Amino acid sequence: MAQSTADTPRTRAGQVEPTAIWQPRLVGFLCNWCSFAGADMAGTSRLTYPAAIRIIRVPCTGRVDPLFVAKAFQRGADGVLVAGCHPGDCHYAEGNYYMRRRYVLLRDLLEFLGIERERFHLEWVSASEGKKFARVVSEFTSQVAALGPREPPRQGPTELEAGTSNE
Amino acid sequence: MARVGVFICHCGSNIAGVVDCAAVASAARRMPGVVHAEENNYACSEVGQAAIRTAIKEHRLNRVVVASCSPRMHEPTFRRTVAMAGLNRYLMEMANIREHVSWVHGDDKPAATGKAIDSVRMAVAKVIRDERLTPGKVGITKRALVIGGGIAGIQAALDIANAGHEVILVEREPTIGGRMAQLDKTFPTLDCSACILTPRMVEVGQHPKIRLATTAQVEKVSGFVGNFEVTIRHRAKRVDHSVCTGCGTCWQKCPEKVPSEFDSGLGKRTCIYIPFPQAVPNKPVIDWANCRYQRYLAASGAEKKPPQCRICEKLCPAGAIRFQDEDSVVTEQVGAIVVSTGFQAFDHSAYPEYGGGRYKDVISCLQLERLLCASGPTGGEVVRPSDGKHPKTVVFVSCVGSRDDRVGRPYCSKVCCMYMAKQTILLKEHDPEVQAYVFYIDIRAGGKDFEEFVRRSQEEYGALWLRGRVAKVYEEDGKLIVRGEDSLVGRPVEVAADLVVLATGIEPSAGADALARTLGVSYNDYGFIVEAHPKLRPLESNTDGIFLAGTVSGPRDIPETVAQGSGAAAKVIGLLNQDELVTDPMVSRVDPLRCSGCLSCREVCPFDAIGSELLRDGRTAAKVNESSCKGCGLCVVTCRSGAMNLRGFTDQQLLAEVVAITR
Numbered sequence: 001m002a003q004s005t006a007d008t009p010r011t012r013a014g015q016v017e018p019t020a021i022w023q024p025r026l027v028g029f030l031c032n033w034c035s036f037a038g039a040d041m042a043g044t045s046r047l048t049y050p051a052a053i054r055i056i057r058v059p060c061t062g063r064v065d066p067l068f069v070a071k072a073f074q075r076g077a078d079g080v081l082v083a084g085c086h087p088g089d090c091h092y093a094e095g096n097y098y099m100r101r102r103y104v105l106l107r108d109l110l111e112f113l114g115i116e117r118e119r120f121h122l123e124w125v126s127a128s129e130g131k132k133f134a135r136v137v138s139e140f141t142s143q144v145a146a147l148g149p150r151e152p153p154r155q156g157p158t159e160l161e162a163g164t165s166n167e
Numbered sequence: 168m169a170r171v172g173v174f175i176c177h178c179g180s181n182i183a184g185v186v187d188c189a190a191v192a193s194a195a196r197r198m199p200g201v202v203h204a205e206e207n208n209y210a211c212s213e214v215g216q217a218a219i220r221t222a223i224k225e226h227r228l229n230r231v232v233v234a235s236c237s238p239r240m241h242e243p244t245f246r247r248t249v250a251m252a253g254l255n256r257y258l259m260e261m262a263n264i265r266e267h268v269s270w271v272h273g274d275d276k277p278a279a280t281g282k283a284i285d286s287v288r289m290a291v292a293k294v295i296r297d298e299r300l301t302p303g304k305v306g307i308t309k310r311a312l313v314i315g316g317g318i319a320g321i322q323a324a325l326d327i328a329n330a331g332h333e334v335i336l337v338e339r340e341p342t343i344g345g346r347m348a349q350l351d352k353t354f355p356t357l358d359c360s361a362c363i364l365t366p367r368m369v370e371v372g373q374h375p376k377i378r379l380a381t382t383a384q385v386e387k388v389s390g391f392v393g394n395f396e397v398t399i400r401h402r403a404k405r406v407d408h409s410v411c412t413g414c415g416t417c418w419q420k421c422p423e424k425v426p427s428e429f430d431s432g433l434g435k436r437t438c439i440y441i442p443f444p445q446a447v448p449n450k451p452v453i454d455w456a457n458c459r460y461q462r463y464l465a466a467s468g469a470e471k472k473p474p475q476c477r478i479c480e481k482l483c484p485a486g487a488i489r490f491q492d493e494d495s496v497v498t499e500q501v502g503a504i505v506v507s508t509g510f511q512a513f514d515h516s517a518y519p520e521y522g523g524g525r526y527k528d529v530i531s532c533l534q535l536e537r538l539l540c541a542s543g544p545t546g547g548e549v550v551r552p553s554d555g556k557h558p559k560t561v562v563f564v565s566c567v568g569s570r571d572d573r574v575g576r577p578y579c580s581k582v583c584c585m586y587m588a589k590q591t592i593l594l595k596e597h598d599p600e601v602q603a604y605v606f607y608i609d610i611r612a613g614g615k616d617f618e619e620f621v622r623r624s625q626e627e628y629g630a631l632w633l634r635g636r637v638a639k640v641y642e643e644d645g646k647l648i649v650r651g652e653d654s655l656v657g658r659p660v661e662v663a664a665d666l667v668v669l670a671t672g673i674e675p676s677a678g679a680d681a682l683a684r685t686l687g688v689s690y691n692d693y694g695f696i697v698e699a700h701p702k703l704r705p706l707e708s709n710t711d712g713i714f715l716a717g718t719v720s721g722p723r724d725i726p727e728t729v730a731q732g733s734g735a736a737a738k739v740i741g742l743l744n745q746d747e748l749v750t751d752p753m754v755s756r757v758d759p760l761r762c763s764g765c766l767s768c769r770e771v772c773p774f775d776a777i778g779s780e781l782l783r784d785g786r787t788a789a790k791v792n793e794s795s796c797k798g799c800g801l802c803v804v805t806c807r808s809g810a811m812n813l814r815g816f817t818d819q820q821l822l823a824e825v826v827a828i829t830r
């Protein structure tokens with residue numbers, strides 16, 4: 001069964017034990033101006049939410065290429081969250097509208113490929129909505145957890161992975 | 168070859184209290200490309216930064232990951248740190264293990280450590296793919312544009328000009344001055360509005376550094392901070408101001424009379440006119456739509472033509488009349504823009520129950536200002552519009568178009584309680600027999616000397632403030648019956664009034680939303696322009712180089728408006744004092760070899776930053792204007808050829824981050 005993180009620390013490295021129960025592996029693309037800041041706000045306000053999400057900072061949700069989402073699922077992510085500024089508040093005027101359109105199409109496409117629509121979520125979280133961010137992540141985590149782990153992908157290492165090493 | 172160094176900050180116990188930093192460091196040491204990892208108690212402190220610099224030298228690091236707080240907090244700090252050690256400042260990435268990890272996962276320490284390790288893994292994967300970037304430089308046009316010549320725009324223009332920079336002040340009306348010019352006296356000091364305003368107006372008119380464009384509008388804005396190109400339409404004045412002496416012969420003799428906007432429709436003005444005697448510029452314009460000669464020309468084919476008139480032309484000693492004048496459109500280069508288009512009073516026709524427009528003696532607050540004013544249509548005599556009699560009982564109705572969802576104005580207009588207090592005082596000073604009643608919802612008097620001022624209205628000037636909404640105003644036996652309720656004693660009240668004053672609220676001036684779209688700045692549901700940050704950047708719009716002053720961004724009084732005018736000017740001066748602007752290098756770039764020339768990228772770019780170029784082999788390729796590009800990345804996702812990439816957030820980097828945390 002999948003472990004909680006890509007690299008759960010080994011016991012010899014410190015006194016850390018791997019988390020016992022299965023937790024989904026979630027990828028979150030957050031726009032720099034609103035949702036990343038909203039996630040910061042959740043921290044500043046010392047709220048808690050499940051640790052299953054890994055956050056990738058993008059300038060704008062409009063920067064989120066469907067390929068990134070597909071890649072995450074292809075590599076076994078259990079869920080993908082995209083969060084950005086509320087409609088009308090985009091730092092770049094209209095990037096989030098592009099994401100909204102893309103989301104609708106992509107969700108259907110993923111469903112067609114056998115990835116439940118509950119695993120892919122788009123949300124608006126402003127820089128001041130730390131509480132909302134914590135709530136969104138908690139809800140999304142339980143929503144995906146309820147679906148259980150995905151079938152492991154049948155796929156060899158990609159070009160990119162090969163490129164990760166730097167020998 | 169990448170030699171990455173990873174620095175894991177404890178932030179005292181903020182991080183180390185939850186995350187096992189030693190485990191993170193040892194995991195980091197095993198990551199591809201990492202040659203060194205160390206813990207750091209406070210990475211942002213001078214000691215902490217010195218440790219990073221030393222490690223860069225000692226381990227010949229060429230890339231750095233700092234795992235600490237949010238990059239929104241300290242990215243600039245650590246970019247500087249690595250730059251001081253001789254690295255390109257863009258070869259540094261941060262892993263946010265405080266706000267996104269230790270502060271939110273204190274309840275699950277092993278999971279927090281696992282997440283911290285993943286965060287570092289992503290940052291390492293990203294930093295390996297970072298390239299050296301050099302910020303660009305662009306020159307600055309040392310000239311400012313101020314849009315709207317109310318007190319906000321006047322103050323901003325004067326401050327900028329006095330600091331030595333050229334200013335173009337664009338005003339839609341034939342004179343500057345805005346609403347403040349219409350006011351009689353001002354709360355809470357009761358100094359005369361015109362006495363403090365008109366010297367400023369004259370100063371603007373005579374300032375060698377200010378170019379004043381009245382009856383003018385901004386039609387188009389392109390470019391970016393430091394280098395805007397603005398298209399301005401100068402509406403035809405039909406009087407040549409370069410020869411007109413302002414002698415006044417024309418407006419004394421013009422036979423065509425129309426309601427005066429300046430007097431809120433209570434008085435009349437001629438068709439060739441200056442809005443009020445102290446107008447700046449003090450030279451007339453022809454109101455062409457109402458001009459008799461225009462009507463004559465329009466009826467050219469008709470049987471019976473109206474008389475030609477042309478009296479002003481005949482009488483003008485300077486020969487300044489230009490009936491054939493047409494609009495002219497010019498473009499100007501400016502480096503910064505101040506938007507100060509102010510407000511208008513809410514149109515009370517949305518409240519038919521108050522009878523405004525139906526009953527002559529139900530007037531607006533601005534009309535009362537004009538009646539109180541010694542230079543107003545009645546020479547400062549407060550009389551009823553219907554019969555010219557002096558009103559003895561005057562009733563004010565507050566919050567007309569404020570704090571009312573039904574008319575789409577749920578906000579408080581902030582100045583109305585105060586100007587009602589002022590007007591009750593002034594009424595009593597005009598005529599001691601006047602009894603004023605004020606129906607209010609709450610008294611909002613938060614300001615220096617404000618509360619005391621309202622108390623004076625009540626105690627010294629005997630105005631009766633009744634807490635409650637007015638339900639209806641109707642006429643009976645020559646009196647206006649105001650029916651409301653006194654919610655403090657919980658019973659309905661009726662007052663038989665001679666004059667009813669509606670305290671209409673503040674809303675953005677007509678066309679403010681269209682102007683905001685032209686400028687590319689955000690505005691809220693009501694049309695007020697939104698500040699870049701409501702607390703920390705109140706004078707900036709969310710577009711760099713476009714600043715805000717006065718009531719354009721929300722209701723406020725004169726002192727606050729003036730403070731904002733000066734504040735926006737300070738921002739502009741700070742900008743124009745620089746010789747060059749540094750541009751962010753994290754912008755898009757086209758690979759011309761891959762570009763198919765479809766230019767789909769150009770369609771999606773919200774900032775007009777993409778043009779095209781002709782390559783040597785005759786193909787067309789997209790070309791990014793690096794100083795306009797804001798780095799959103801919309802074009803990158805749109806490009807089907809994979810030719811477009813965003814520096815600092817490349818496809819390869821973001822995919823590598825995904826790969827780093829999935830497996």
Ligand SMILES: Cc1cc2nc3c(=O)[nH]c(=O)nc-3n(C[C@H](O)[C@H](O)[C@H](O)COP(=O)(O)OP(=O)(O)OC[C@H]3O[C@@H](n4cnc5c(N)ncnc54)[C@H](O)[C@@H]3O)c2cc1C
Pocket residue numbers: 314315316317318319320337338339340342343344345346347350352353354355383384385507508509510511512532533536582586589676677678682716717718719723724725726728
């Ligand atoms: C009845 C009443 C009484 C008041 N009494 C007081 C008082 O006693 N004390 C006090 O402190 N405050 C008072 N106020 C508030 C005061 O009037 C405002 O704070 C002040 O006038 C705001 O100035 P401004 O420059 O922001 O806007 P404005 O005075 O509205 O100036 C805006 C200018 O921009 C121009 N403009 C608009 N759109 C465009 C465009 N698209 N292009 C070019 N130009 C444009 C307008 O023609 C105008 O000249 C009162 C308000 C009211 C309604």
Ligand code: SF4
Pocket residue numbers: 406410411412413414415416417418450451482483484485486487488
């Ligand atoms: S009469 Fe001629 S010179 Fe005198 S104010 Fe009118 S236009 Fe100007």
Ligand code: SF4
Pocket residue numbers: 754755771772773774775776777791795796797798799800801802803813
């Ligand atoms: S990154 Fe955004 S602003 Fe820059 S060129 Fe592309 S679409 Fe335009």
